Amino acid sequence: xxxxxxxxxxxxxxxxxxxxxxxxxxxxxxxxxxxxxxxxxxxxxxxxxxxxxxxxxxxxxxxxxxxxxxxxxxxxxxxxxxxxxxxxxxxxxxxxxxxxxxxxxxxxxxxxxxxxxxxxxxxxxxxxxxxxxxxxxxxxxxxxxxxxxxxxxxxxxxxxxxxxxxxxxxxxxxxxxxxxxxxxxxxxxxxxxxxxxxxxxxxxxxxxxxxxxxxxxxxxxxxxxxxxxxxxxxxxxxxxxxxxxxxxxxxxxxxxxxxxxxxxxxxxxxxxxxxxxxxxxxxxxxxxx
Amino acid sequence: xxxxxxxxxxxxxxxxxxxxxxxxxxxxxxxxxxxxxxxxxxxxxxxxxxxxxxxxxxxxxxxxxxxxxxxxxxxxxxxxxxxxxxxxxxxxxxxxxxxxxxxxxxxxxxxxxxxxxxxxxxxxxxxxxxxxxxxxxxxxxxxxxxxxxxxxxxxxxxxxxxxxxxxxxxxxxxxxxxxxxxxxxxxxxxxxxxxxxxxxxxxxxxxxxxxxxxxxxxxxxxxxxxxxxxxxxxxxxxxxxxxxxxxxxxxxxxxxxxxxxxxxxxxxxxxx
Numbered sequence: 001x002x003x004x005x006x007x008x009x010x011x012x013x014x015x016x017x018x019x020x021x022x023x024x025x026x027x028x029x030x031x032x033x034x035x036x037x038x039x040x041x042x043x044x045x046x047x048x049x050x051x052x053x054x055x056x057x058x059x060x061x062x063x064x065x066x067x068x069x070x071x072x073x074x075x076x077x078x079x080x081x082x083x084x085x086x087x088x089x090x091x092x093x094x095x096x097x098x099x100x101x102x103x104x105x106x107x108x109x110x111x112x113x114x115x116x117x118x119x120x121x122x123x124x125x126x127x128x129x130x131x132x133x134x135x136x137x138x139x140x141x142x143x144x145x146x147x148x149x150x151x152x153x154x155x156x157x158x159x160x161x162x163x164x165x166x167x168x169x170x171x172x173x174x175x176x177x178x179x180x181x182x183x184x185x186x187x188x189x190x191x192x193x194x195x196x197x198x199x200x201x202x203x204x205x206x207x208x209x210x211x212x213x214x215x216x217x218x219x220x221x222x223x224x225x226x227x228x229x230x231x232x233x234x235x236x237x238x239x240x241x242x243x244x245x246x247x248x249x250x251x252x253x254x255x256x257x258x259x260x261x262x263x264x265x266x267x268x269x270x271x272x273x274x275x276x277x278x279x280x281x282x283x284x285x286x287x288x289x
Numbered sequence: 290x291x292x293x294x295x296x297x298x299x300x301x302x303x304x305x306x307x308x309x310x311x312x313x314x315x316x317x318x319x320x321x322x323x324x325x326x327x328x329x330x331x332x333x334x335x336x337x338x339x340x341x342x343x344x345x346x347x348x349x350x351x352x353x354x355x356x357x358x359x360x361x362x363x364x365x366x367x368x369x370x371x372x373x374x375x376x377x378x379x380x381x382x383x384x385x386x387x388x389x390x391x392x393x394x395x396x397x398x399x400x401x402x403x404x405x406x407x408x409x410x411x412x413x414x415x416x417x418x419x420x421x422x423x424x425x426x427x428x429x430x431x432x433x434x435x436x437x438x439x440x441x442x443x444x445x446x447x448x449x450x451x452x453x454x455x456x457x458x459x460x461x462x463x464x465x466x467x468x469x470x471x472x473x474x475x476x477x478x479x480x481x482x483x484x485x486x487x488x489x490x491x492x493x494x495x496x497x498x499x500x501x502x503x504x505x506x507x508x509x510x511x512x513x514x515x516x517x518x519x520x521x522x523x524x525x526x527x528x529x530x531x532x533x534x535x536x537x538x539x540x541x542x543x544x545x546x547x548x549x550x551x552x553x554x555x556x557x558x559x560x561x
Contacts, residue, residue, distance in 0.1 A: 005382070012381025016389050019370040019433060023393045026430040030407035037410065090306050093299040106303075108542055113310045115484075116534045117491040119507045120527040123514055124313035127320075127328050134316060137329035168310060219398070226400020228494055233514065243402040250406050251498075260410070263403055 037260035047256060055261035065245065065262065069269060072242040075160055076225040082164040083220050084213060087171035091212075094172070095179035107176075114169040122229050125162040129153040129234075154236040162234045163224050170223075171216040178212025179205075210284035218274055225270055242266045314531055321525040328520050339525035349526070352509035355421050356490055359505060363428035364485035368478060370429070371436025371485075378437075379444040390437075397434040401494040404431065409498050419501030427495040432485035439484060443477025443548050476548030483541035487534050506530065 038055055041048035059065055090110070098106055113121065128134045129152040136148035152158060182205065190200035228243040235241075240248075246266065249259035278285070321340070325333035343349060377383070378390050396404055408427055417423060447470065455465035493507040500508060510526065513519040 008381055009383040012377050012383030012386070015373055015381065016377035016383070016386075017373075019374040019393050019437075020389045022370055022430070022433070023395070026408060026426060027395060027399075027404065028392060030411045031403075033411050033414070034403075034407045086306065089299060090303050093296075093303045097296040097299050104542075104546070108538075109307060110310070112535060112538060113314060115487055115491070115538055116314065116531045117493075117507060117510075117527065119491070119493045119510060120317070120530065121313060123510070123523075124316055124527075126514075127316065127520070128313060132327060132329050134328075134330065137331075141331045165309070165313070168306075222398055223400055226402050228402045243400065246402060246406060247498075250410070256410060259406070263406060267403065 034260045034263055037257050038264045040257045042255045042257045055257050056265065058258060059261045059265050065265075068240055068242055068245050069266065071156070071239070072225050072266075073269070073273065075156060075163070075241065076221050078160045079163040079167060079224045080217050080221045082160070083168050083171040084175075084216050086164075087168060087216065088175055088213070091172050091175035091179055094176050095182075107173075110169050110172055118166060119229060121166055122162055122233050125158070125165065126153065126233050129158055129161075153234065154238060156235075156239060158234050159230055159239060159241075162230050163227060166230070167220045167224055170220050174215035174219060175209060175212040178209045178215075182208045207284060210281065214278065214281055214284065217277065222270060222274065225266075317524055317528045317531060320521060321528040323521070326521065327517065328524065339521045340529075343522050343525050343529075346522070348504065349506075349509060349522075352504040352506050355500075355503050356506040359421055359424050359428060359496070360486045360489040362425045363432050363489040364482045366425070366429040367432035367485045368436045368440075368481045371433050371481060372440050372474075372478065374433070374437045375440030375444050379441055379447075380449075393437060394434045396431045401431070401492075405495045405498040408495075412499070419499055419503075421500060421503050421505075423499045423501070424496050424503075424505065427499050428489040428492060431492065431495065432488050435484050435488060436481040439481040439545065440474065440477055442545075443474040443480075446549060447473055474548065476544040480541045480544040480548065483537045483544070487537045487541075491530070491534065 037047060039051050039053070041050050041052050041054070094103060094106055126133070130136070131148050131150060131153070133152070135152060136145070139145045140148065186204055186208070187200055190204045191197070195203065225241070226243050227241060228247065231237075231239055231241045231244050237244075242262070246259055246262050249255055249262055253259075319332070320328045322335055322337065323332045324336040324338070374390065374393050378386065405427065408430075412419065412423055451469055451473070452465055455469045456462075460468065491507065493511065496505040497508050497511065504512070506526070510523055513523055
């Protein structure tokens with residue numbers, strides 16, 4: 001039996017080897033390189049391979065980095081809140097109201113915008129909100145306003161709006177999957193024991209759906225914090241988020257060690273924020289089994 | 290009665306939500322066929338001129354060729370690699386499986402800026418010149434998780450006894466895979482390739498940083514956004530890109546469902 005297991009393990013390892021090697025070469029090693037660079041010194045056009053913590057000291061002492069990191073965190077938090085709150089009723093509708101044979105169609109309809117060019121979707125918001133954009137020109141031709149509204153674009157609100165729209169489908173799927181797993185007889189039991197529809201939802205459905213909600217929060221929060229395109233286009237380059245800062249440091253300023261330290265710091269901050277969030281909600285994860 | 294009402298309210302909300310999702314995209318064809326040179330209301334009349342201009346644009350044709358080469362290569366490579374990973378994770382137990390599959394799936398949750406910057410640093414350090422080849426390498430990495438997800442569904446709905454029957458009938462491991470398993474998961478493979486093709490075609494960040502001077506469709510679009518004059522052409526291009534994505538995804542969905550029907554499993558819906 002042990003040899004059979006060993007043979008199976010060897011075969012499994014052989015089969016997973018090509019994709020694993022690729023992921024190690026193209027993702028693992030680059031990430032480790034960034035980590036190593038963050039402890040090196042920046043020489044002119046070269047990297048001095050000498051251990052130093054100076055980069056991290058510089059990153060933490062930099063008030064601009066702090067401002068931008070806080071901005072990225074709060075934008076991501078607002079986007080996450082908006083997408084998850086808006087998505088929950090849709091996921092609930094998909095799971096509890098739509099008949100089984102129509103579910104695949106609904107999910108297909110919801111995921112299509114997600115698969116269409118992200119750049120174009122973001123740019124369209126610029127077209128909508130711009131000085132001569134759809135909203136302003138529409139309101140003007142209707143005679144509602146005389147002068148274009150200038151507060152629509154190039155602010156944090158428009159960034160949050162655009163990102164919430166772009167990441168909307170991300171939040172629906174994990175919540176939907178969690179709702180699908182709920183044993184429907186539990187809901188009937190709740191009703192039979194005299195709970196109202198609302199209380200059944202509050203005390204049975206919602207706690208059981210929480211693992212999906214937590215997954216949705218992380219799946220939106222993490223990529224939003226690293227978003228590059230929206231601050232560039234919708235923020236007009238004047239409201240950078242952490243991705244823009246890392247990119248500028250790496251390429252425009254060409255200080256790769258400092259840029260690497262920023263990237264590592266940002267990843268650490270995101271990881272810690274995610275862990276704290278999960279820790280604060282751990283009772284919902286235990287409920288599951 | 291109460292239940293029906295509740296369902297009705299939720300349905301209305303879900304339809305409004307879909308409208309919100311699609312509203313910006315619906316602007317694309319409106320302005321792609323609008324005769325006015327600026328993208329604004331009121332509309333100026335119907336024209337197909339922007340599409341003609343688009344077709345006559347040599348830089349755009351170059352970007353299209355590059356994008357197609359990249360998407361084609363990346364979709365084949367990532368589907369091959371993803372099929373290996375999915376096969377290993379659904380059929381075999383081996384040490385470090387969780388960590389291995391975790392690393393392979395990681396690009397799905399990593400911010401693309403981190404993926405592209407770290408890859409760029411290594412490419413520059415090794416001295417590889419940036420070209421469409423480096424974009425193919427990056428796109429293969431980020432498309433792989435999608436292929437793994439689709440192929441995992443395809444493999445896990447497979448009945449193991451079919452494979453065992455093939456062994457009992459004297460097939461080798463390889464010929465059983467080729468003659469029994471491969472045909473059964475073929476719809477999944479096609480679906481994964483189309484999905485990866487779409488992801489690669491639309492991907493911007495990695496193409497932006499790893500392509501050197503070679504344009505792809507998204508980076509070409511990005512470079513043109515600064516010029517108000519070229520926005521109508523971009524709207525026309527966007528219309529075609531979105532249309533292409535929907536057609537590709539529609540075909541992918543068709544094959545995904547056919548694959549599930551072929552192995553006799555229950556459709557759980559959705560790609561992810």
